Amino acid sequence: MPVESVFPRLEPFLPTVQKPIQYVGGELNSLVKDWDEAEVRWALMYPDAYEVGLPNQGVQILYEILNERDGVLAERTYSVWPDLETIMRREGIPQFTVDGHRPVGAFDIFGISFSTELGYTNMLTALDLAGIPMLATDRTDEHPIVLAGGHAAFNPEPIADFLDAAVLGDGEEIALAITEVVREWKREGSPGGRDELLMRLAKSGGVYVPKFFDVSYLPDGRIQRVAPNRSGVPWRVDKHTVMDLDAWPYPKKPLVPLAETVHERFSVEIFRGCTRGCRFCQAGMITRPVRERSITTIGNMVETGLKESGFTEVGLLSLSSADHSEIGEIAKGLADQYEGTQTSLSLPSTRVDAFNITLANEFSRGGRRSGLTFAPEGGSERMRKVINKMVTEDDLIRTVTTAYENGWRQVKLYFMCGLPTEEDEDVMAIAGMARRVIQAGREATGRRDIRCTVSIGGFVPKPHTPFQWAAQCDAETVDRRLFALKDTLRKDKEYGRAIGLRYHDGKPSIIEGLLSRGDRRVGAVIRKVWEDGGRFDGWSEHFSYERWMSAAAEVFADGPVDLDWFTVREREEVEVLPWDHLDAGLDREWLWQDWQDAIDLDSEEVEDCRWTPCYDCGVCPTMGTEIQIGPTGKKLLPLSVISG
């Protein structure tokens, strides 16, 4: 069946919608391959608005490596805003890709990348607009394989009914492996239909097919058992780890949008993984071990990426960028290389120590020194010990003093509210810390225009972390503490006006908590919310707490579980967690011991295993991986001569 572009049907309506440019494609470095020449066709989705989804690294990397392969085609699709959704429903226009404007339902694989659980309702919109049955069990051989990836896919159980498959971990190698399985199956004439294809994917243990697993429950609502329901399906599903980042230097040709997006820069991942052991951090736990990209590859990627994109900013991404074993060389090398070229460098994730000021100084050479960001995460010393983020207040004050002395005028501090064992005084300690920051800045500079911004988010316990057993703090308590902090800062005549406070109320965190640690029973809530109009739940102007509350109340009305059971309830060690059959490599006993250590005041700090002996988190032996760090001793290559 020929697949036609829906653009001619869409175009007449574009003048009437907000920011039509987001729907037309045509980005620099995007491409439209011939449909009929492709054997395997991927539609890749980031389930949020284009302005958020376009810069996503994961989607850009997969788009590029899939399209590089002969006989493989990949196009992108994003969530459409409600104004266009209304028109598409009225006119019968299906969910389309922005590259070829081809209907998503015509592709072989519909891959969706979830950075956050709040994109789940947007997935349902896309499935519905695409004409793909919402429940995996209702799909036929005519429909794409709906596949989830990204960090949220480490517990895909709340959306298990809507997915054909999910993959855990790094996408590069598994996306190509899946492509080959699909290609072979199609070449053989698609024997056994959809089920046979899913079986071929599942039996390797590298692809999770939810419908091949049955979940049974105890009378009190806890899970009794999760078990495969056909022979040949392994009991556990493994995550994927790319072990040589230098072999995967993507993106090589970054997509440059015409529309304005949230990140207008060329980003290079300088390493994956993190071994600092912050107990709240899911990303740090599920992306182990640390694997560095070498200084020479980073230098080459920056040079190629800037040349291909024309971007004026380079971001060095990772979970804790200052921890790269050669970050000093990288910073100085890039600053030297691009001095005088109107190129700015940024290091989004930084830790609290003086070395970061040296780095930040390099990055801002000759430019404006506006703001530096640090993340103590916890307001009190005790709180920071619970979360294993070992920064003393004196360290922080020393660091910010150095920053102010070096010409920086504004410091941003990130915190969380609602951490395990938190008391009101732990949150109030944030005010004291902010006051000391301003005081130190005024003393260091003799100026009054020193600013400090405090940003606070509600803590959400996440799967595959030591806090996966913890009770989430209820929204009322979080809001009460935030209000008390705000009130204290407002009343502070000496420092209050120099301190800005940004926070979100505790309600969205509770819903995020439901979706993060939920099981398959939560799927009905997501569907109900979507049917009631839930869209773009990551956007405060679209999110409705009441809609989620009433959907949860209705769905859970007659059962043993409810919203509180999933969120503010502490779990016992023996309880089967919904994601226990999905293996991130972390040893369950180690996680439990680390959780016990968190609430034991006499326990020792967990240090970074990059520099200290292995503390047996389990990842390396389970996954057959190892820490990969420098230093390589190499220098950044000198700038190649640009002719012209």
Add this chain to the structure above:
Amino acid sequence: MPEGPAPAPVAQRLRVRYAKRGRLRFTSHRDISRAVERAVRRAGIPVAFSAGFSPHPKISYAGAAATGVASEAEYLEIGLTDDRDPARVRADLDAALPGGLDILDVVPATGGASLADRLQASEWLIRLDGVTPDAAEKAVEAFLAAEVIEVERLTKKGLRRFDARSAVSACVLDRRAMAAADVPCAILRMVVRHSTPAVRPDDVLTGLRQVSDLAPPSPPLVTRLAQGPLDAETGELADPLDPDRQAVPPGEDALADTGLASVLSGGTTEPGVVSAQP
């Protein structure tokens, strides 16, 4: 506070005519300015920067067409720190931009009136799908017969009321283009003087609706064909880059591509109604 070195001065100013075509008509002015800045970097064109803490490339735009409106005649001016061959800049910049944002002509500025002063009027092509030629003709006749047609438009300053008639110096039906079109439609060509408040093609359409109930069933497809000085006697638009071109030594301008030719030879419009390009 660290301070950067003084920026290099402007050595050459280039005036650039570009088109936004096809689906890229949905780019906004801000989208285009970001795309051009990046293309300039990718093409290795030595653009000059302003001084200060956040230096900006010296690129200025004259009278940009609205989001959703296609154009064959948009103009910008760019300051370089070093002399470059205009034909080479045209080719390099065009190659560095996404297809649909196309560089048509690059001419060194030679002083005289500013680009903005030369852009006195625009010629527009307006395609109205689902409108019969007769209905359109009746509306155009009624419109041209009137002396004043007051229309209202919601602007940033609130609802404004102004005359849409007097700025329109010509308005005709393009019958040849209509005959060649793939669906039943009416196609108008009009020359509209730039005035304050600006009379836009949709204001003229509002006026047409007021005088004869012309109500197109779908949004019009609007293309700016030309901008330039308006000859009061002939009613024709001249090429705003001609004064600069004439100052260039003979031979060099032969390299400049006139993009309109390709549009006019596309068979959907009638050449020569308004001579925008030689």
